[in-house]
Amino acid sequence: MEKLGMRYQGKAKKLYETDDPDILWVEYTDQATAGNGAKKANIEGKARLNNRITTVIFSLLARRGIPSHFVRSISDTEQLNRRLDMFPLEIVMRNRAAGSFAQRYGVAEGTALKQPVLEFFYKSDPLDDPFINRDDILALGLATEQDLDIIAAKTREINGALTSIFRAINVELVDFKIEMGKTGSGIILLGDEITPDTCRLWAIGNNHDGQVTHLDKDIFRRDLGSIIPAYQTILDGLTELEERESQSNS
Amino acid sequence: MEKLGMRYQGKAKKLYETDDPDILWVEYTDQATAGNGAKKANIEGKARLNNRITTVIFSLLARRGIPSHFVRSISDTEQLNRRLDMFPLEIVMRNRAAGSFAQRYGVAEGTALKQPVLEFFYKSDPLDDPFINRDDILALGLATEQDLDIIAAKTREINGALTSIFRAINVELVDFKIEMGKTGSGIILLGDEITPDTCRLWAIGNNHDGQVTHLDKDIFRRDLGSIIPAYQTILDGLTELEERESQSNS
Numbered sequence: 001m002e003k004l005g006m007r008y009q010g011k012a013k014k015l016y017e018t019d020d021p022d023i024l025w026v027e028y029t030d031q032a033t034a035g036n037g038a039k040k041a042n043i044e045g046k047a048r049l050n051n052r053i054t055t056v057i058f059s060l061l062a063r064r065g066i067p068s069h070f071v072r073s074i075s076d077t078e079q080l081n082r083r084l085d086m087f088p089l090e091i092v093m094r095n096r097a098a099g100s101f102a103q104r105y106g107v108a109e110g111t112a113l114k115q116p117v118l119e120f121f122y123k124s125d126p127l128d129d130p131f132i133n134r135d136d137i138l139a140l141g142l143a144t145e146q147d148l149d150i151i152a153a154k155t156r157e158i159n160g161a162l163t164s165i166f167r168a169i170n171v172e173l174v175d176f177k178i179e180m181g182k183t184g185s186g187i188i189l190l191g192d193e194i195t196p197d198t199c200r201l202w203a204i205g206n207n208h209d210g211q212v213t214h215l216d217k218d219i220f221r222r223d224l225g226s227i228i229p230a231y232q233t234i235l236d237g238l239t240e241l242e243e244r245e246s247q248s249n250s
Numbered sequence: 251m252e253k254l255g256m257r258y259q260g261k262a263k264k265l266y267e268t269d270d271p272d273i274l275w276v277e278y279t280d281q282a283t284a285g286n287g288a289k290k291a292n293i294e295g296k297a298r299l300n301n302r303i304t305t306v307i308f309s310l311l312a313r314r315g316i317p318s319h320f321v322r323s324i325s326d327t328e329q330l331n332r333r334l335d336m337f338p339l340e341i342v343m344r345n346r347a348a349g350s351f352a353q354r355y356g357v358a359e360g361t362a363l364k365q366p367v368l369e370f371f372y373k374s375d376p377l378d379d380p381f382i383n384r385d386d387i388l389a390l391g392l393a394t395e396q397d398l399d400i401i402a403a404k405t406r407e408i409n410g411a412l413t414s415i416f417r418a419i420n421v422e423l424v425d426f427k428i429e430m431g432k433t434g435s436g437i438i439l440l441g442d443e444i445t446p447d448t449c450r451l452w453a454i455g456n457n458h459d460g461q462v463t464h465l466d467k468d469i470f471r472r473d474l475g476s477i478i479p480a481y482q483t484i485l486d487g488l489t490e491l492e493e494r495e496s497q498s499n500s
């Protein structure tokens with residue numbers, strides 16, 4: 001596999017073409033952003049942690065029958081991904097009120113929800129990723145009704161799997177953001193990344209005075225210290241889980 | 251029917267109790283607001299126009315098989331309404347991109363939509379009426395899935411009827427906001443008002459240089475002059491339509 005020209009530089013990754021038109025060479029960077037890029041920093045070690053965390057998660061999901069764009073690891077900060085025609089949507093699922101949900105509806109962070117909720121945001125930096133509903137997605141032609149049904153079903157399935165994966169390492173999956181796209185043959189596949197940048201992860205049973213122990217990008221967003229030890233904790237837990245699982249299967 | 255104590259003073263109407271616990275005495279006021287009350291004015295004649303317009307519209311809808319909370323007229327600015335247990339939702343239906351939709355998604359006002367869209371906003375002055383999706387409504391317990399199915403079906407039906415009513419008086423219904431509530435026996439009914447305060451109404455075939463002729467509250471929101479002549483045009487057109495319809499039916 002040969003790495004060719006850069007195709008896209010995002011806020012957290014760089015995408016390169018390869019000699020296979022169906023494969024992208026993805027390089028994770030140390031850049032951290034919040035508030036759609038309003039806050040920015042370089043955090044040494046983040047590229048490696050996120051590249052490795054998302055790799056383990058994609059492998060744990062695959063083991064559970066949930067495929068993704070992941071093809072193989074290249075280095076500590078690089079991986080090959082199947083190229084997808086991405087939906088311009090951030091697909092958000094929430095198990096508990098937090099972040100923009102808590103703010104938008106005036107409910108306390110941590111409030112239990114009667115059921116998990118699916119939300120879509122229109123991925124557009126100039127528009128600041130606005131909240132969008134199903135009807136609006138259809139009216140703007142961003143996806144079809146059938147696409148949305150498949151996306152919703154897959155996201156609920158991913159939520160179930162991720163929730164139990166994180167619970168196995170003593171972490172609560174409060175919410176997460178994923179992206180999906182279509183392969184050349186029209187299959188909808190999980191793409192992008194699943195990392196503490198894109199999930200809200202709270203330590204279970206490790207909270208002092210009812211205080212949440214954040215193990216995700218909220219540490220950066222809210223200036224709660226360095227993200228590195230938290231991300232490392234997540235990587236260590238997931239790596240151990242993967243080892244346990246591959247031993248019990250061999 | 252006796253008018254008793256005031257129960258609620260809103261941005262456009264005052265609600266009074268009556269000696270019948272199922273009936274509210276609603277007084278339309280001359281107050282106009284925009285941006286959730288950020289902009290405010292007293293506009294003489296608005297109370298009368300809106301009270302009469304919504305009365306004619308409720309009657310035109312009833313004739314088409316769509317019931318509402320309207321009971322009867324009291325005066326030029328007052329009417330009796332069946333008391334409902336309101337959903338805290340603004341129910342918005344759009345036939346064309348305009349207003350907050352155009353802004354949120356960066357599309358030009360007037361852009362055609364692939365299909366009419368339904369949107370919900372959580373009616374909350376302190377939260378500034380945030381956009382909300384179906385899942386979030388369910389998770390917050392603001393309505394049930396069955397409620398939302400009924401609300402959606404009724405709103406699409408109302409959109410069809412209103413679109414043809416306005417087209418009959420040479421006006422395009424671009425979008426509108428309605429509210430619904432439940433009767434004591436659990437029936438979901440159209441409540442509140444349908445007026446140029448709550449609809450976007452564009453004159454058909456009467457536009458100079460591709461400029462839209464607004465016949466609604468955008469005249470106030472955007473400082474385009476007095477709303478009174480435009481609201482009067484709507485009232486005159488609807489009154490004539492109603493007369494034509496009652497003649498042809500008698």
Ligand SMILES: Nc1ncnc2c1ncn2[C@@H]1O[C@H](COP(=O)(O)OP(=O)(O)O)[C@@H](O)[C@H]1O
Pocket residue numbers: 008009010011012013014015024069081082083084085086179181191192193
């Ligand atoms: N398999 C894939 N094929 C094509 N594009 C992808 C794939 N997975 C993710 N992407 C896109 O690559 C970019 C990832 O880079 P990132 O730094 O996260 O960008 P952004 O700042 O847009 O979030 C995103 O635009 C994402 O939609």
Ligand SMILES: Nc1ncnc2c1ncn2[C@@H]1O[C@H](COP(=O)(O)OP(=O)(O)O)[C@@H](O)[C@H]1O
Pocket residue numbers: 258259260261262263264265274319331332333334335336429431441442443
């Ligand atoms: N049939 C009804 N029964 C009870 N409340 C109603 C009914 N119709 C409308 N309402 C409520 O009455 C109020 C109408 O007054 P308005 O001045 O429009 O208030 P607001 O500033 O809240 O929009 C709204 O809160 C609306 O939800």
Ligand SMILES: [Mg+2]
Pocket residue numbers: 010011012
């Ligand atoms: Mg990204």
Ligand SMILES: [Mg+2]
Pocket residue numbers: 260261262
């Ligand atoms: Mg109102």
